Amino acid sequence: MHCVQEVTPQIFWVGGNDRRLERFENMFPLPHGVAYNSYLIMDEKTALMDTVDSAISALFLENITHVLNGRQLDYLVINHMEPDHCANIEELVRRYPEVKIVGNKKTFQFIGQFYQAPLQKNFYAVQEGDELSLGRHTLKFFFAPMVHWPEVMLTYEQSERILFSADAFGTFGALSGNLFSDQADFEAVYLEEARRYYANIVGKYGMQVQTALQKLSGVEIRMICPLHGPVWRSNLSYILDKYDHWSKYLPEKNGVVLIYASMYGNTENAMNVLAAKLSQKGLSDLRMYDVSKTHPSYIIADAWKYSHLVFGAPTYNMGLYFVMEALLRDMAGLQLQNRQVALVGNYTWAPGVVVKALRGLVEGMKNMEIIAPPFEINSAMKPEQEPALDQLAEAICASVRQLG
């Protein structure tokens, strides 16, 4: 049975949800599932905005057949060639042999790479700023290269002022019937997942997101239709502001995330003592993670949110405990920057090794300020080290307060 929703009287959501997939990109846990959105515009000409992942192809094709109600599909706009959105291009051409596939040079290059079938005869190439009239509706194409793939386009529908935004403004988390963000409790249900999606999938491309936001700054947008998660029809400034912060690598909140690795609990103990001191000194909303327990995507999401990060780790085979090393390399790869940092190291026979490794990785990232001398433990923290840890706690508090 088809399952579609009206976005506006002539535009229909024809996507679907996947709550079974364990990990997005075989990497990121999906405790709340994921939505693959696709939108069908019914005008004098019909136009489909992107397709969906192969996991939901059957329902998707049923949805399209239902909405088209015997009509032909005239245009298939490919805003993004990642397989979670383009799994059905070949099948749509089989069903609608006359369909024009709207994309740019890179889109068509990628179609050639992913598909066997010769689809060139269906290609309809557009340039930045081109317009395509469907009747009452007119599409205008903005290129957004590397948000987060090179071929990405944003398609703006001029009559209803709707932005089809590809992965931008998307989130993990399936739709629970409510298609619009103002029907869902967005902050409670989606915000954390939206941040985790942004930081881990798009995080590296802050500059390109800024360029895209600038391009759109003169365009009046009434609705944002992303490829994942709810549609925005009200309070657009809320999500635009989040994107502005995230892509400028500006923290949303002054606060501390404590991130540790520990085999036998001694580094963990020192981090707990430090966190208790921070709390006693008045810092609230502290976050703490064990890197061996929590998937890095969640830790990275909080690193995007908060201003201060404390990393604590033991020495391992004359280096840094590798789960922590992997996390820091992940953060560096995603270009996390502009954070205040404190370091805690632990060793049994090799002093200085782990704090040096932590420092090296942190200093390899842009605008990361190490706000105090590292705190080092020799196997287990001793009471006589308390004043030194107090000093570190004081330095962290002062730095948080300084931000206001």
Ligand SMILES: Cc1cc2nc3c(=O)[nH]c(=O)nc-3n(C[C@H](O)[C@H](O)[C@H](O)COP(=O)(O)O)c2cc1C
């Ligand atoms: C497999 C392994 C390798 C280690 N390699 C080193 C090392 O190269 N240098 C060192 O000083 N300590 C090394 N250690 C010791 C730990 O860093 C040290 O015991 C630390 O206190 C562990 O902290 P934890 O209780 O938070 O796990 C190693 C420990 C293990 C289990």
Ligand SMILES: [Fe+2]
């Ligand atoms: Fe994507």
Ligand SMILES: [Fe+2]
């Ligand atoms: Fe996607």
